[in-house]
Amino acid sequence: xxxxxxxxxxxxxxxxxxxxxxxxxxxxxxxxxxxxxxxxxxxxxxxxxxxxxxxxxxxxxxxxxxxxxxxxxxxxxxxxxxxxxxxxxxxxxxxxxxxxxxxxxxxxxxx
Numbered sequence: 001x002x003x004x005x006x007x008x009x010x011x012x013x014x015x016x017x018x019x020x021x022x023x024x025x026x027x028x029x030x031x032x033x034x035x036x037x038x039x040x041x042x043x044x045x046x047x048x049x050x051x052x053x054x055x056x057x058x059x060x061x062x063x064x065x066x067x068x069x070x071x072x073x074x075x076x077x078x079x080x081x082x083x084x085x086x087x088x089x090x091x092x093x094x095x096x097x098x099x100x101x102x103x104x105x106x107x108x109x110x111x
Contacts, residue, residue, distance in 0.1 A: 014037060016064050016065045017032055017036055017037060017065040018032050020062060020064070020065050021035075021036065036059070036061075052075075052079070052081045052082075053072055053073060053074070053075075054073060054074070054075045054079055055074075055075045055079060055081060055082050056074075056075040056076070056077060056078050056079065056082050057075070057082065058072060058074045058075055059072065059074050060072065060073060060074030060076075061074065
């Protein structure tokens with residue numbers, strides 16, 4: 001089922017979002033537009049295959065500023081999916097032993 005929102009409802013959500021982020025974060029209207037109200041281009045999104053609402057990367061948003069009035073809880077801390085995603089971007093360097101000393105080898109190539 002597709003949610004149909006009137007122009008008036010959308011405007012009400014935006015006004016409420018501006019007030020919320022001004023009060024909670026001290027953000028200007030421009031910052032709210034850039035950080036919250038402007039959709040990301042699909043090609044710029046790099047993340048998990050499925051939505052992860054409790055991710056630390058997900059803003060906590062009150063239902064009062066949402067079109068469907070349902071809050072997004074967001075994540076207060078790094079969760080297992082966040083760790084897995086970070087690990088995929090920043091793999092640990094390979095651990096090697098050279099002449100009895102443990103060394104980290106970041107390039108993945110033999111020295």
